[in-house]
Amino acid sequence: MVLTYTQEHVYRHPWDRVTAAAWRKFTDPEASSALSHVVDVHTLSRRFDPDAGRLHTTRSITVRSPPLPFPLRALIGGAPAVFCHCIETTVADAPRRHMEVVARNAGLRRLIEVEERSIYEPHPLEPDRWTMFRQETRIRCKPFSALASIAEKVEQRCAERFLQNSAKGRDFVERICGYLEAEASSSSIAAAQ
Template sequence: MRVFSSTYTFDYSWPEVSTANWQKYCPWNKTSSHVIAVDTLSREVDPITGILRTERLITCTQTCPVWVSTLLGATSPTSHIYETSYVSPADKRVTMCSTNLTWSNLLSVRETVVYEPDLSCSEPGHERTKFSQEARITALCGGWKKIKEKIEEASVERFRDNAKKGREGFEMVLEMSRRVWENEKEREAREKISA
């Protein structure tokens, strides 16, 4: 098993990040063009805790090294990921857990992402959000230790590259969302003045 982990701080408030998170795979995010579809399987709010729990199926195209796809017997570039997310407004925490469904008998990828306020930021009126990500990648190739290690290493490297692109894309989504929110606030202010 190999573990990939990273942390990052977004220069946006937790409400902005937790709201924009649902737009991460929107068509104008060019870094997520590999995502074909995002299907919501279930969504419910716990009446006691207020936690929003959502299950989604994410369908995307994946490219991997030819030797890995040959070894895994990959005949289609389409893959499916199952994601469960928990949004806790009381704790100001978004937790997203995902696992691959495609090739899961040969390669297991379990990822956990958390968004929460960056409490180290003490500037009044300037909120930031801390992002932490961990992926546990395990090749399930029986006793072929060298092949297993190579697949895990290649998968971690690919995950690292994709994580960087994903953060850059999410920054674009956050910027666009902030513009929309600011325009909406300006429109509401104009309506109040004219009323």
């Protein structure tokens, strides 16, 4: 069984500010307490295609999972919490004002597969002022014929956790947009004087 969740959010900030904030989400000074499930982030590769105006980036993200039900703990060695490594690929297309971020778990794939796809584009009604954010999360527990009910509970728990963490991430992008807006305003005032 595959669970799919979609979310949409409108940032009342222009695309360039929102995408700049999204890049800074994990480095925000207040992120460590609210995004405590994120343990480590490393940039594995970064390549800019000057002809197309696209930035391609791959990052490794290590997250702490919520406590697992006892039967699943036994399958993976008994630890109540598990660290999972994820790979995030991003394509930021500045000329088209389109950024797509896809994160997939690299660890625990024999138990569960998670894919989170996020798209940032100018809002159709206010393209110069607002940004449309769309996110789709797909979660699939590997088949456990004897443990089907546990697999469903794990899928549901994972989905709840992803939805909570997604909301926290959006809040941080909003906060960083506010910082960037304040910086831009300060620079404009200083330049005018």
